[in-house]
Structures are given as C-alpha cells and as structure tokens.
Amino acid sequence: MASDEPRYAIEVEELRKHYGDLVAVDGISFQVERGELFGFLGPNGAGKTTTVNILTGVSLPTGGRAAILGHDVVRDSFRAKEAVNVVPEVSNAYPEYTAWNNLMFTAALYGVPRREAVRRAEGLLRAFGLFDKRKVKVKALSLGMRRKLVIAMGLINEPLVLFLDEPTTGLDVQSVLSIRDMVRDLNRKGITIFLTTHNLAEANILCDRVAIINHGRIVAIDNPENLKRAARSVQVVEVSFNPVREEAPAEVGSFPEVKEAAKLGDRLRIVTEDPSLTISALNRYADERGLRINYMNTPGPSLEDVFVELTGIRGGRQAEAP
Amino acid sequence: MLEALVPERLGKELRRALVIAGKDVRIYCLKPPVLLFGLVFPFFLFLSFYVGKKGPVAEGIPGLVSISLFFASSNIAPAGMPYERMVRTFQRYLSAPISLTWMLLGKSLAGFAFGVSVSVFPLLVGIIAYGTAIASPLRLVFSLLAGGLCFSSLGTLVASMPTDAPGNVMTVLNFVRLPLLFLSGIFLPLAEMPAWARGLAAISPLAYANDLLKRSAGYSNYYQVWLSFLVLALFSVVFFAVAAWIFHTSRRRA
Numbered sequence: 001m002a003s004d005e006p007r008y009a010i011e012v013e014e015l016r017k018h019y020g021d022l023v024a025v026d027g028i029s030f031q032v033e034r035g036e037l038f039g040f041l042g043p044n045g046a047g048k049t050t051t052v053n054i055l056t057g058v059s060l061p062t063g064g065r066a067a068i069l070g071h072d073v074v075r076d077s078f079r080a081k082e083a084v085n086v087v088p089e090v091s092n093a094y095p096e097y098t099a100w101n102n103l104m105f106t107a108a109l110y111g112v113p114r115r116e117a118v119r120r121a122e123g124l125l126r127a128f129g130l131f132d133k134r135k136v137k138v139k140a141l142s143l144g145m146r147r148k149l150v151i152a153m154g155l156i157n158e159p160l161v162l163f164l165d166e167p168t169t170g171l172d173v174q175s176v177l178s179i180r181d182m183v184r185d186l187n188r189k190g191i192t193i194f195l196t197t198h199n200l201a202e203a204n205i206l207c208d209r210v211a212i213i214n215h216g217r218i219v220a221i222d223n224p225e226n227l228k229r230a231a232r233s234v235q236v237v238e239v240s241f242n243p244v245r246e247e248a249p250a251e252v253g254s255f256p257e258v259k260e261a262a263k264l265g266d267r268l269r270i271v272t273e274d275p276s277l278t279i280s281a282l283n284r285y286a287d288e289r290g291l292r293i294n295y296m297n298t299p300g301p302s303l304e305d306v307f308v309e310l311t312g313i314r315g316g317r318q319a320e321a322p
Numbered sequence: 323m324l325e326a327l328v329p330e331r332l333g334k335e336l337r338r339a340l341v342i343a344g345k346d347v348r349i350y351c352l353k354p355p356v357l358l359f360g361l362v363f364p365f366f367l368f369l370s371f372y373v374g375k376k377g378p379v380a381e382g383i384p385g386l387v388s389i390s391l392f393f394a395s396s397n398i399a400p401a402g403m404p405y406e407r408m409v410r411t412f413q414r415y416l417s418a419p420i421s422l423t424w425m426l427l428g429k430s431l432a433g434f435a436f437g438v439s440v441s442v443f444p445l446l447v448g449i450i451a452y453g454t455a456i457a458s459p460l461r462l463v464f465s466l467l468a469g470g471l472c473f474s475s476l477g478t479l480v481a482s483m484p485t486d487a488p489g490n491v492m493t494v495l496n497f498v499r500l501p502l503l504f505l506s507g508i509f510l511p512l513a514e515m516p517a518w519a520r521g522l523a524a525i526s527p528l529a530y531a532n533d534l535l536k537r538s539a540g541y542s543n544y545y546q547v548w549l550s551f552l553v554l555a556l557f558s559v560v561f562f563a564v565a566a567w568i569f570h571t572s573r574r575r576a
Contacts, residue, residue, distance in 0.1 A: 060576075
C-alpha cells in the first residue's frame, strides 16, 4: 500500500441522522479495512439503509462524519462517489433499456471511456451469463437476471468499494449460490465490499467482519466466530427423539434452565443457560416417556443466536422490554 | 467548494449531465404522457381555437410553434422524474459521481432538446405549406432556445414535487400550464386584452416567447425584444434555482 493511500476504505465517526424527533442513526462509529468483506446486519428500521444512504451520497447526515477512501462523503462527495458503486436492494435498472444500454449508460455516468466501457460490458455480461440477453429489454428479464445485471452495473466502473444491499433477496437457490460466488470472487480481486443483509447465514459464510446495528446504534462489531464466542449466555443443545413427540418443544421449553426450545426439522433446538443440566434432563425426559435419543449435539451459538441475543429480535419481532 | 469550479471537474459534470439528457430523451420522448400532453394535446388545443378563425394560417404558425415548444419542453422532467422515483432509478443519480445541480441540468437539457426539436416541425410545415416568412432567422433560433430553456426549467421545477406518482405531477403541471397559455397572447393578442389581463400576462413566460416568435416571423410584437429575452432568462434562472433548492432540501431530509 502506498503511504499516501488511506488505510480504511470506509471510516464512520459519530454519524447521526435525525428525522425530526426520530433518531435513525445515533452516533455510530466504525472502520472498514481496504479489501475487507464487511457485513452490516440489523432488523428492519435499525438504521442500516439510512447508514448506507449516507455513505453512498443518497442522503446527508445530521451530524458526525463519514469518508470513503479518505474522501468526506459530504464535503468531497464527488471523489467519494467516483470510487464506489452501489447495488441497491431493488433491482433498479432502466426497464425500457436493454441490458447492454443499461451498462453503457452507467459506464458513461461514471466517466468510463466508451471503448473501455464496451470491453467491460462484454466481459461482465459473459461472466454473469447474460451476453445472449444483451439486446433484451430489462422488463423482459427474469428476477435473477435483473439482479445479475444490476450487480454488473455496479461493477462497470471497477469500483474500489462496492455497496451490496440484500443481494440475494427473493432469488432462487441457484441464483443465490451463483451471486455468493460472485461476491467472493470480487472480494478476492481486492474490492472492498459493504454487504447489508438480513440473511445471517449469508453474512456468516461471506463476511470477514460484521457489525450489528439496532435502534440506530452499533451493538456489536467483530468477525462472526468471535461474536459467537462472545455470546456466552447463548448455549445450544440439539436433540432428536424417536418416535418424534409433538409435545416435546413445549415440554422441554418448560425446563427451568431452558430459554427456548424450537422444532427444527426432526430435531429440537434448545437454547439453554446450562447445557450440562439440560442434557441430564433430556435423558430423564426420554427415559420417562420411552423415547430413544437418535441424535444429540451441542453446536454452540449461531450468528442468528448472537443477533437475537443482541437485538432482542425473535421470529421477526422485537422482544418486549422486561 | 472551489474544487467544483475546476475545469476538469466541470468537464466531467457537463459530460455526465449530457449523458443523462441523452438517456432521458431516448427513454421518455415516446412515453404516453409525453406524447399526449407534449404533442397531441397542444396541437388539438391550437386547432380548436383556430378552426373558424378568419385570417391566413401562416399567421397562426408562431402561436403553434410557441405552444409546441411550451408543452414539449416542460414535459420530459415531470413525466420522467416521478416515474424514476417509482422504479427507484432516481437513486442512481444520487449515488453517481455527479452533483445534484448538474444532474438537474441534465434533466432540464433533455426537455430543452426535445422541445426545440418538436417545435421545428410546425415551423417547417408553416414555411413549406403555408408560406410563413422568417424575417429574422437568428432571432428565431435564439427565441426557440430561450423559450425551450425557460419551459424546460419550469418542467424541472414542477418535477421537484416529492412524489413518485407521475399522474399527480402531470396534473399540477397542466394546472400551471393552462392559465399561462390563456394569458400568453396566442389566442387573443396581448394588445387586444383588457388591462388587467395584460398585467397578468406579464407573469406568463409563454407571452414573451410567443411575442419573440411572432416578431421573428415578421408580425408585430408587444414587448421589446430585449425585454422578452431578459425576462425569459430570468424566469429560467429562477425556475431552475428554486427546483435545485427543493431537490437539495429533499435530499437533506431523505
């Protein structure tokens, strides 16, 4: 790295955004290293989109500062925007334009010379399996194809920092896997990726680090494994009984040390404060009811458990304050 | 702040504004609201007023050119921007390396280019079919350019309404345009209007554009030529400045 190059791709200091009395972003601070694949997680209304909107110039902050590759997003927004591109949650290609025209327009908007734009557009369309569809209007493309096209539009200026907002939402499994591979490849090529997602499994397998935002504040920021280790109060036991007992979630859920028991396929996933005590209790429970234990494991907390622990969100709803 | 005035930066902004203008003309000039309210509606409106009117058709051609210029120039931004908000493509401009003011200039230029191009058709029909004379070609060109700039700025101002429903914006646009049209002196010459109507006509930019176009075709005008150009320029600046202010304010609140 040259000495005059900024260390961080994204720097955020005490960033705030108010809408009247509503505080959408409440003094958040974090840094994203160059070349990092950074996940930004949070429930709906937590402040994710507001933060991304400020970082990408769509909105202005009420206070604090943010910089992209050392360029302040308010005072030097032109240069900051030249270094980035955005793939928003909604696939917002121009429906009346063909795939090719969308790429060429985006290239021109980012100042890519025409000849270079043609070369890049051809390369991207081939890489994304869209070359045969280049003359098709966007409104005639499938959802997955549109998503890929919008990602291609996000890469046409070869950005140093790419903002990806829910890149796989609403796509079929094949498209999801293909887009995840693309994201990994882009990151391997050195592009810093700021990934906003609801999908915790996706963040877990893709991201170097994740930040969790709730009520406009960052509640945790670390790599996924450290976050899982940090959530000490979340311990999980998984068990499978034979025969399957329908009442098991409610009955096991009533054990004193168990915080939650949920059916997960043919297994029971139990969140507990004391795994050892729970395992003993499960053995007794099985003996008393003549059940066989087919499977038992203590997998440790998932990123989803950490998320629930930190945000109080369970099943898409925020837990009531005690 | 001063960096925005560096020639290299200005060049980039201008090129990108032209890219937006070109895209808008290609996408929106064939959209139904643009065709309906920009071409068909003004043509039939003019026709309905001129049918049965005595006097040579050639005399009405400057009025038809004015109406075409007025409706077509002011139509692209109000048809395009709410639609772009609806399909979220508007967000692309905000995150792209172009300032909001230059982006709006691109939007206005699209209306300007479309309006001036469209207004050439009735002019050619007048010259070829009805013998409309062009007394001052240079004045005619500058009148079309000044009128197109002013009316496209008006369109950009109306398009600054923070809504994603194109129908709402077109309604407001026509609510603004129709009174300005009836006060323009196209259907009733300014000199024949009652004093109060002439006073109101002074706030219609179309009155000045039409006056200039009449003069360019060799007919008598009401306002001084320099005054008409000055007023059109002032209207253009005010419309654009207010539109830019509204967009900047909306962005702060977004």
